[in-house]
Amino acid sequence: MPVGWTxxxxxxxxxxxxxxxARILVKLRTALSDPVLRQIRTTLQHxxxxxxxxTVDGQVRNVEYRQIESAMQFSKSEMPDLTVEQIFARLExxxxxxxxxxAQSVLQQISAATDEAGTSASAGGQPLTFDLYLESIERMVVxxxxxxxxxxxxxxxxxxxxxxxxxxxxxxxxNAEYQARYNALMKRKYExxxxxxxxxxxxx
Amino acid sequence: VKERLVEHWLTxxxxxxxxxxxxxxxxxxxxxxxxxxxxxxxxxxxxVIAIGPxxxxxxxxxxxxxxxxxxxxxxxRPEVEELLDIPIKHPSMAAHGDHESWLVTSGNLxxxxxxxxxxxNARCVxxxxxxxxxxxGGELIAEFVGxxxxxxxxxxxxxxxxxxxxxxxxxAELPKSEYAAFLVSMLPYNDPALPMKARGQxxxxxxxxxxxxxxxxxxxxxxxxxxEAWLVTAAHVLPLIDSxxxxxxxxxxxxxxxxxxxxxxxxxxxxxxxxxxxxxxEDGLFDPPMYRFRTxxxxxxxxxxLLYKLLKHDAGWRDEAVLELIERRLLPLILWGEAAVxxxxxxxxxxxxxxxxxxxxxxxATVLRxxxxxxxxxxxxxxxxxxYGLDIGVxxxxxxxxxxxxxxxxxxxxxx
Numbered sequence: 001m002p003v004g005w006t007x008x009x010x011x012x013x014x015x016x017x018x019x020x021x022a023r024i025l026v027k028l029r030t031a032l033s034d035p036v037l038r039q040i041r042t043t044l045q046h047x048x049x050x051x052x053x054x055t056v057d058g059q060v061r062n063v064e065y066r067q068i069e070s071a072m073q074f075s076k077s078e079m080p081d082l083t084v085e086q087i088f089a090r091l092e093x094x095x096x097x098x099x100x101x102x103a104q105s106v107l108q109q110i111s112a113a114t115d116e117a118g119t120s121a122s123a124g125g126q127p128l129t130f131d132l133y134l135e136s137i138e139r140m141v142v143x144x145x146x147x148x149x150x151x152x153x154x155x156x157x158x159x160x161x162x163x164x165x166x167x168x169x170x171x172x173x174x175n176a177e178y179q180a181r182y183n184a185l186m187k188r189k190y191e192x193x194x195x196x197x198x199x200x201x202x203x204x
Numbered sequence: 205v206k207e208r209l210v211e212h213w214l215t216x217x218x219x220x221x222x223x224x225x226x227x228x229x230x231x232x233x234x235x236x237x238x239x240x241x242x243x244x245x246x247x248x249x250x251x252v253i254a255i256g257p258x259x260x261x262x263x264x265x266x267x268x269x270x271x272x273x274x275x276x277x278x279x280x281r282p283e284v285e286e287l288l289d290i291p292i293k294h295p296s297m298a299a300h301g302d303h304e305s306w307l308v309t310s311g312n313l314x315x316x317x318x319x320x321x322x323x324x325n326a327r328c329v330x331x332x333x334x335x336x337x338x339x340x341g342g343e344l345i346a347e348f349v350g351x352x353x354x355x356x357x358x359x360x361x362x363x364x365x366x367x368x369x370x371x372x373x374x375x376a377e378l379p380k381s382e383y384a385a386f387l388v389s390m391l392p393y394n395d396p397a398l399p400m401k402a403r404g405q406x407x408x409x410x411x412x413x414x415x416x417x418x419x420x421x422x423x424x425x426x427x428x429x430x431x432e433a434w435l436v437t438a439a440h441v442l443p444l445i446d447s448x449x450x451x452x453x454x455x456x457x458x459x460x461x462x463x464x465x466x467x468x469x470x471x472x473x474x475x476x477x478x479x480x481x482x483x484x485x486e487d488g489l490f491d492p493p494m495y496r497f498r499t500x501x502x503x504x505x506x507x508x509x510l511l512y513k514l515l516k517h518d519a520g521w522r523d524e525a526v527l528e529l530i531e532r533r534l535l536p537l538i539l540w541g542e543a544a545v546x547x548x549x550x551x552x553x554x555x556x557x558x559x560x561x562x563x564x565x566x567x568x569a570t571v572l573r574x575x576x577x578x579x580x581x582x583x584x585x586x587x588x589x590x591x592y593g594l595d596i597g598v599x600x601x602x603x604x605x606x607x608x609x610x611x612x613x614x615x616x617x618x619x620x
Binding site for chain 1: 373375376377378426428429477484485486487488489490491492493494495496498499501502595598599601602603604
């Protein structure tokens, strides 16, 4: 109980339950609502104050934590009549805002890493073409599923681009020449992957 | 267990917390309480004034904890000097009469203090004055334990129920149904042949146990719940007293003590909220949905406090500051269930006493509308019946119910 407030009966048990629900809501919203974020494995760091990450070619780098935060505001006049539903709705809004920040942060880090590794390809503001698409895959280190031998990379685009990309994909799949070039590239990438796997040092 | 529990309570309370139970102890020993000090500047070293079984006036100075040399010199000795030297001034007692003086502490005396009191008493006896008598923690524990007689909970289910109430979170609501169930289990309602003395012991024990129950709330300054604890106790003790068919005056001392404890809690609550009305409630994330529930009950207590003073013909009953606080900070109230109706009635009667008839009628109309509206409905809406308390009202409003509410839309008043 903060100093200075009057001591009137509180409902600590109810508040504890609601706070727990709020934490779960924020956690679920931030972890599950974004299609990219929800596929990323999370680790709770119990010790130390800085994490590291590693690249496929064995480089280990220090990573700075970034604070993700969002604010909710309630005016003094509206507080007496706020309902739990309204509070949860605002919490959901804050959780979505944090999710957006986290997703942007992840994409910025990927962008910076690909620039550094030389695997990025830019359309320079021009519409996406099949050649640029193929060039992008060409620059990537592509992984394959051991069971299905299918490539495991994903294409992440802004929601506003999704529809157009679907149209392009249909168009490119119908083009025999494009398909032949794509298959040839994927065959080469598959061989590269098998070679990497064969060279991989097994731990224990 | 009895000794350990009394000791646990006694070592945690202060002189305000042990005042009512100490008085009840005196009543059980045949004393008549004449005055209980509100701890003001006119106390003159006398927290409690009583008349002993022999008719001799006695005055007590109550202290909590150990009396160290430093504490004796700065705090206790000046009060003891007033206790000894200033005659009791009370309309029911002879002016300038001699009285017995007691220093009562829940702790112990430092050696230096003990020796000083001993030497001082020797001088008093030599000079023909009354000495200071002292009662320390160990003696108090023995007396409290003795006063419980056989009414202290010893059966495991009763003891468990009592301990759960006693160990409750002092910031929270009183677990009223558990406390009421405990009182029902300990008070001998179903023994018409029980002698009057045994009934008195049961009531005495209940008052002492109420003091223990109220302690965690008193300690956190949760006066609203302290008042509730005494109200629930009174509601359970009165039927037992009534069933004796005895002259109510025989029980006057005990009832006055309960009333005084209740009055003091409401007064402390009122004073605190009037002084801190800008900071009535915290602003945590989930405080807002509970705000109206708390203001409704609070307004009921504040209005009830004014009405109590009016009924007692207290000249200061018409406290405009309290009514203004209710109007500016606590309204509109929320009729979350039939258990909230008393708050509305208190406010309505209070408006009536202040001759604000328009506001009075509006409160009455609100209650009637809320009570009558659900009667013709077949859906699940409507007021919670009066057996659902504030905690269920809050849980219902915050979608935190643990069990579904049975028969929510059909009010007890409606059925009546």
